[in-house]
Amino acid sequence: MKIVVTGASGYLGGRLCHALLREGHYVRALVRPTSDLSALPPLSTAGADGASLEIVYGDITDYPSLLSAFSSCHVIFHSAAVVEPWLPDPSKFFSVHQEKYFCTEYEKSKVAADKIALGAAAEGLPITVVYPGVIYGPGKVTTGNIVARLLVERFNGRLPGYIGSGFDRYSFSHVDDVVEGHISAMNKGRAGERYLLTGENASFKHVFDMAAIITETKKPIFNIPLWLIEVYGWVSVLFSRLLGKLPLISPPTVYVLRHQWAYSCEKAKAELDYNPRSLKEGLEEVLPWLKNLGLIKY
Numbered sequence: 001m002k003i004v005v006t007g008a009s010g011y012l013g014g015r016l017c018h019a020l021l022r023e024g025h026y027v028r029a030l031v032r033p034t035s036d037l038s039a040l041p042p043l044s045t046a047g048a049d050g051a052s053l054e055i056v057y058g059d060i061t062d063y064p065s066l067l068s069a070f071s072s073c074h075v076i077f078h079s080a081a082v083v084e085p086w087l088p089d090p091s092k093f094f095s096v097h098q099e100k101y102f103c104t105e106y107e108k109s110k111v112a113a114d115k116i117a118l119g120a121a122a123e124g125l126p127i128t129v130v131y132p133g134v135i136y137g138p139g140k141v142t143t144g145n146i147v148a149r150l151l152v153e154r155f156n157g158r159l160p161g162y163i164g165s166g167f168d169r170y171s172f173s174h175v176d177d178v179v180e181g182h183i184s185a186m187n188k189g190r191a192g193e194r195y196l197l198t199g200e201n202a203s204f205k206h207v208f209d210m211a212a213i214i215t216e217t218k219k220p221i222f223n224i225p226l227w228l229i230e231v232y233g234w235v236s237v238l239f240s241r242l243l244g245k246l247p248l249i250s251p252p253t254v255y256v257l258r259h260q261w262a263y264s265c266e267k268a269k270a271e272l273d274y275n276p277r278s279l280k281e282g283l284e285e286v287l288p289w290l291k292n293l294g295l296i297k298y
Contacts, residue, residue: 002026004073006060007080011144012135012175014039016077017053019179024051030069030080033057039140075186081144107256121192128189132178133171133198133263137282138289147172148286149248150204151211154220155296161224166205169262171198174282177275184272199276201262210283215298230254 003020007013008029018041020027029040041053058065060080070076114129121127136147143149153159181197189195205223212219233251240246268274290296 001075002028002073003075003077004028004030004069005077005079006030006069007078009035009037009039010079010081011039011140011142012132012178013077013079015137015139015175015179016079016182017041019176019183021051021053023183026051026054028054028056028069028073030056030058030060030066032059077182077186079182118192118194126191128185128191129194130178130181130185130189130268131194131196131198132181133173133196133261135173135175135178137175137286139175141290141293141295143246145175147207148290150207151286151290152295153248154208154211155215155217155290155298159224161220161222162205162208163224163229164204164226164257165223166203168203168205168257169201169260170204171196171201171261171263171265172207172279172282173197173199174277174285177277181268181272181274184268184274188272190271193271195268195272195274196263196265197268197274197276198263198265199282200279202279207279207283210280211287214280214284214287217298226254226257229257 003025005013005017005020005027008017008027009031013029017027017029021041031037031040037055040055043053043055056065056069058069060066117127117129121129134147136145139145141148141152150159150163177199178197181195185195209219211217229249230251233249233254236248237250265274265276287296287298291298
């Protein structure tokens with residue numbers, strides 16, 4: 001089957017391309033001319049049944065390039081996203097993602113895109129929507145891999161304490177589980193349906209404690225209040241405006257941290273055979289990977 005993956009050079013998109021090739025599909029990877037292609041398989045890579053990878057250049061905001069990329073393809077995985085805590089021009093979120101209070105422009109853009117997709121599905125377009133949790137795992141250390149980035153900060157002493165009170169809850173999804181969930185949604189998902197590809201619900205305090213146990217290092221001994229992290233976020237945004245480097249954290253990110261984000265993936269388990277690994281299993285893979293990259297020491 002010929003499949004297009006948008007955002008193919010990204011953290012999730014690259015892993016998805018690898019998995020689709022292993023399953024024997026012809027994969028057309030849509031990337032920008034300036035994209036870092038290190039996450040993609042080599043062009044010479046061939047999977048089962050002569051599967052191969054094709055690179056096509058375009059942009060999700062450039063309609064003619066999309067028409068060309070999607071031509072003669074059977075399935076489209078839309079994994080392109082602007083995953084940043086803050087941008088000087090927030091309209092960029094909406095150019096890619098397409099009432100109620102939201103924490104960030106990223107969230108607003110995702111809801112707008114969701115409405116468009118579900119509206120098209122209601123009109124008969126065969127669309128299945130999946131919602132990952134906080135994606136983490138090996139692959140790329142990007143803004144989309146926030147767990148890896150926070151672990152790097154933690155083990156290098158730049159994040160000496162727990163984030164907030166420790167009573168927060170997020171649903172942590174290993175990137176390879178999310179990839180398998182995408183492929184299962186293609187094969188088994190019902191058109192017009194929505195599936196949560198989430199994982200273990202836990203706090204970032206639990207993540208740091210688990211990381212300390214796995215690496216046999218000391219746990220943090222104090223909590224950093226969110227108001228102080230928000231101040232740091234405002235300072236980071238100021239320096240970002242002056243230096244042009246995007247911040248690791250911003251005030252809207254702190255607004256996200258003030259909410260609870262625990263979810264159930266029982267529907268995906270029942271209909272897609274989705275089987276997420278535990279957070280401990282995932283961190284036992286991520287920590288040695290970061291160590292081998294030279295990003296952390298223990």
